Amino acid sequence: MAAQIIPTVTLNSVDAKSMPVLGLGTGGFPPSPPEVVIKAVLDAIELGYRMFDTAAFYQTEEALGEAICQAVSLGLIKSRDEVFLTSKVWCNDTQADRILPALQKTLQIMKLEYLDQYLVHWPVSLKPEANPFALKPDDVLPLDLKSVWTAMEECQKLGLTKSIGVSNFSSKKVADILAFAKIPPAIVQVEFNPAWQQGKLKEFCEAKGIKVAAFSPLGAAGAFWGTKGVLGSEVALRWAYEQGVVVVMKSFNKDRLKQNQEIFDWELSAEESKKIAQIPQSRANRGDNFVFENGPIKSVEDLWDGEL
Ligand SMILES: NC(=O)C1=CN([C@@H]2O[C@H](COP(=O)(O)OP(=O)(O)OC[C@H]3O[C@@H](n4cnc5c(N)ncnc54)[C@H](OP(=O)(O)O)[C@@H]3O)[C@@H](O)[C@H]2O)C=CC1
Ligand SMILES: O=C[C@H](O)[C@@H](O)[C@@H](O)[C@H](O)C(=O)O
DSSP states (O other), rough: OOOOOOEEEOSSTTTTTOEESEEEEOOOOSOOHHHHHHHHHHHHHHTOOOEEEEOOOOOOOOHHHHHHHHHHHSSSSSSSGGGGEEEEOOGGOOSHHHHHHHHHHHHHHOOOOBSSEEEEEEOOHHHHHHHTSSGGGGGEEEHHHHHHHHHHHHHHHSSSSSEEEEESOOOOHHHHHHHHSOOOOSSEEEEEEEEEOOOOHHHHHHHTTTEEEEESSSSOOTTTTTTTTTTTTHHHHHHHHTTTTEEEEEOOOHHHHHHTTSSSSSOOOOOHHHHHHTSOOOOOOOGGGGOOOSSOOOOOHHHHTOOO
């Protein structure tokens, strides 16, 4: 079976290779066992996927790195350079002096010399020792965005990542970064699906030459419209692709991985697109757990700068 070729886009980072517009995410709770992640990544590579997403928070970095090593040993790819790998710094490390060590740790765990993309996972800073599943008000620290971004830029300058970006940021916070950035974000990874279409952020990023990446493109597990039922998965993925965003989808099932790839040789009709544009909007992944009346993030409106 011939592997399906997935189109790519060029990022604004001169150091980065082009990024496949559809890739496999490895996040999810509870984390999948390493052998499940490794098999899914190998299946995906065999099918033609070349972009993979992880995060320190997901506990899948090691399995993804191991899968890439195995893919090279098996001859599925010639070298690690053929895949586009993203990871993210978790909130416990979003302080200037902790970013570079966090990336170095990720590289060590993944057995890589460089990432293709490193993202600030949330615009949130937590005490290093804070348990993200049981946060207390004083675990949340004020985020010093300028020094954090400068540390991200340093990671790219050192060649440890080929591009840098952010995740779960409002367009206001991306604009704040652009005001002082020497290296602008290459990507903003956000929840993006027919039930949360991100009109404002998408328009802003397009105007600034920043790519948007869609997570939960099939609808986050907690979304009010359900994970699998409302729209056909291919329709949701094709819709996101037609919006011009990069799509980070998760399936650890080989048949569904194959099915989700079959979105590049047909189009949604104008009527279908119009119907999708009318779907009621609601953000599912709101970050309520970071909000405390007496902490630095006082409300979800505060976290998203009203972009809810
Ligand atoms: N930056 C951030 O804060 C976040 C990033 N992410 C990233 O984005 C990735 C994807 O997001 P996620 O929230 O997992 O959501 P998705 O929209 O990709 O949905 C994943 C779910 O859909 C199922 N599924 C996939 N394909 C099909 C299909 N063809 N038919 C029926 N069911 C299907 C999967 O099950 P199965 O595996 O059984 O196929 C899984 O339960 C994550 O893995 C992570 O890497 C996600 C959330 C937040
Ligand atoms: O802590 C909060 C939530 O778990 C949230 O952080 C995750 O949904 C995460 O964004 C992800 O990437 O999966």
